Amino acid sequence: MKVTGIExxxxxxxxxxxxxxxxxxxxxxxxxxxxxxxVRVKAHIAAMEDLKPLVIGENPFNxxxxxxxxxxxxxxxxxxxxxxxxxxxxxxxDIVGKALNTPVYNLLGGKCFETVxxxxxxxxxxxxxxxxxxxxxWGDKSLEGLAMQAQKIKDLGxxxxxxxxxxxxPRPAITRTMSMKAIDDTVKRVEIVRxxxxxxxxIAMDVHNRLDLPSAMALADALEPYxxxxxxxxxxxxxxxxxxxxxxxxxxxPIGTGENLYTTWSFRNLxxxxxxxxxxxxxxxxxxxxGKKIASLCETFHVPLAxxxxxxxxxxxxxxxxxxxxxxxxxxxxxxxxxxxxxRDDVISTPLTEFVKNGELSLPDKPGWGxxxxxxxxxxxPYSESWYAEMSIGYRHN
Numbered sequence: 001m002k003v004t005g006i007e008x009x010x011x012x013x014x015x016x017x018x019x020x021x022x023x024x025x026x027x028x029x030x031x032x033x034x035x036x037x038x039v040r041v042k043a044h045i046a047a048m049e050d051l052k053p054l055v056i057g058e059n060p061f062n063x064x065x066x067x068x069x070x071x072x073x074x075x076x077x078x079x080x081x082x083x084x085x086x087x088x089x090x091x092x093x094d095i096v097g098k099a100l101n102t103p104v105y106n107l108l109g110g111k112c113f114e115t116v117x118x119x120x121x122x123x124x125x126x127x128x129x130x131x132x133x134x135x136x137x138w139g140d141k142s143l144e145g146l147a148m149q150a151q152k153i154k155d156l157g158x159x160x161x162x163x164x165x166x167x168x169x170p171r172p173a174i175t176r177t178m179s180m181k182a183i184d185d186t187v188k189r190v191e192i193v194r195x196x197x198x199x200x201x202x203i204a205m206d207v208h209n210r211l212d213l214p215s216a217m218a219l220a221d222a223l224e225p226y227x228x229x230x231x232x233x234x235x236x237x238x239x240x241x242x243x244x245x246x247x248x249x250x251x252x253x254p255i256g257t258g259e260n261l262y263t264t265w266s267f268r269n270l271x272x273x274x275x276x277x278x279x280x281x282x283x284x285x286x287x288x289x290x291g292k293k294i295a296s297l298c299e300t301f302h303v304p305l306a307x308x309x310x311x312x313x314x315x316x317x318x319x320x321x322x323x324x325x326x327x328x329x330x331x332x333x334x335x336x337x338x339x340x341x342x343x344r345d346d347v348i349s350t351p352l353t354e355f356v357k358n359g360e361l362s363l364p365d366k367p368g369w370g371x372x373x374x375x376x377x378x379x380x381x382p383y384s385e386s387w388y389a390e391m392s393i394g395y396r397h398n
Contacts, residue, residue, distance in 0.1 A: 001099065002026045003060050006052050006088060008035065008045040009375065010383035011312075014130050014341045017041045017383050018312035020373055021048070021087035023095060025060060031095035032373050034284045034318055035087025036311040038387050040080060047074075047084035055088055060095045067289050079285075082262035086287040090318050090369075093288050097368035104318075104369060108292060108325035115360040116323045118334040119160035119204060119229070120153045121310055123193060129339030141166075146189055150196040157358030160202040160229055160331045163190060165219065168210060176235075178215035187222045194226050202229035202331070204256075204306070209236040213243050220251040229330070230256035230278040230306060237261060244275035256280045259308035264293045271301045278330065282308040283322050284315040295326040304330040311335070313344050313352040317369050320361045332361065346377045 005024040010017050019041060021033035035044055054069045067089055074081045097104045105111055122128065126148040128139030139145065153161050166189060167182025169175055186205075193203060205228055211219070216234035223231065235243055237257040248255045256278035261267055262285055270276045279298045283291040285308075295305055309319045309332055316334065323329040337344075337353060345351035349372040355362050364370025 001029070001060060001095075003056050003058050003092075006048065006055060006091075008048050008087065009378055010041055010045065011347060011378045012341070012381040012384055012386070013312065013344070014339060015136055015386045016310075017386065018314075019045065019083075019087060020312070020314060020378065021091050022373075022375075023060070023088065023091035025095060027099075029095050029098050031060070031091035031093070031098070032314060032369065032371075033087045033089065033091030033094065034312055034314045035083045036284055036315050037079065037083045041383060041385075044080040044083040044087075047080045048087060051084055051088060060092045061099075063089060063092050063096070064289060066092065067287065077262070079260065079262075082287075083285050086285055089287040089289065090284065094368035101367050103321070103363065103365055103367065104288075105321045105325050105363060108288070108322065111324045112327045113324050113329065115362050116320045116329065117160070117331045118158065118356065118359050118361055119162055119202070119306065119331040120156070120158040120359070121162045121333050121335055122339065123149050123153055123161040123163050125149060126152070127338075129336065130341055131338055132342045134342070143189070143192060147192055147196055150193040154197050154201055157360075159200065159359050160204065161193075161197070162204040162206055162232075162333070163193065164206055164208070171208075171210075176210060176212040176215065178211055178219060180218075183215075183219050183222050186219065187226075190223060190226050190228075199227075204229045204232060206232040207234045209233045211235055213247060216247050217250045220247065220253040220255070224252050228253050230254045230280070232256045232280060233259070238266075241269040241273055241275045244270055245273045248275055248277060254278050256306065258282075259285070262286050263290050264297050267294050267297060271297065271303060277303065279303055279305045280308050281305065282311070283319045284309070284311055288318075288322060291322050292326065295322075295328060299326075299328045304328045306330040307332050309333040309335070313348045314369065314371065314373065316352060316361065317348075317355070317364070317371055320355075320363050321369065324363060334361070341381070343377065343381055347374055347381075348372075349374065
């Protein structure tokens, strides 16, 4: 069997774009991969075009060989290259699973878990998201709205959720300092959610790389009484492992990062100096091979994984296959139905909602990833730039 074609197919999601990857073979087996990344969609599609000559003509079973060829030839790596490599690689796994008539998780050592625990993203207000329409709704972010959302998430059966700080300047503000009032207001909101969900639901806090070290230390310290599941991306993750070490050493709040780290080498730098307590790789950025290796590396440091995944419906399925196969999975991020585009379940052969029950993801038992994509439906929702457009008016998490 040989690879004969590679095609990137972008699709508009809610206020992001999904990037699906179609890989064809000379035996008629088609594999679907995912290279979804909110930023620089055209750049990682261009990188995929550059990688094609290294893959076309290769045996799709030789995934490690193909990955190493792409990695070595790319020389410098980086977001665009790694996301492009991932789109191709994940499609190859789908092909191999289909050729062997088995789900991908069986190729990864089988299941450690029959279902994958999910954490609900977001819990910042009530009624935020697409809400089944073609427009974004910012919802009720008052304390009352926050309380309603926390109760809703708990009632849906989720055992973990994620929040975001308030009172910070909206992106793309340059300042990285958080005021004491913003810290106090953020802590108040966490306190309200904790009162509603009790100790039955874990709480995570995502800062999106927006703080300097003193502010990150101050917020982590203030959140200690609420026993967070993890404190995500308080400072930029690619800049200095030592800064993460200083932060982790300063607090009992578990520190997590990793969505913009793509290989074992990047995670090793943090793990070796005790810079993180929870690893947060995005498996649709790392790919399957590096994802499994990152999980194994983390296991040697007794560090759990809570993979990043506010991406496409196929991303959730792919990430679920990997999460089910690793012993140190903590919870997989789940971009909630109400926030996502109403056509999310139309572009995939089996709606994602059929796999998500009571805060857990069940995996399809069909060959490969177990789902197919509908190209005609995808074509109804063509790519349009959204991320930088949102940045131009200020990103309104607050």
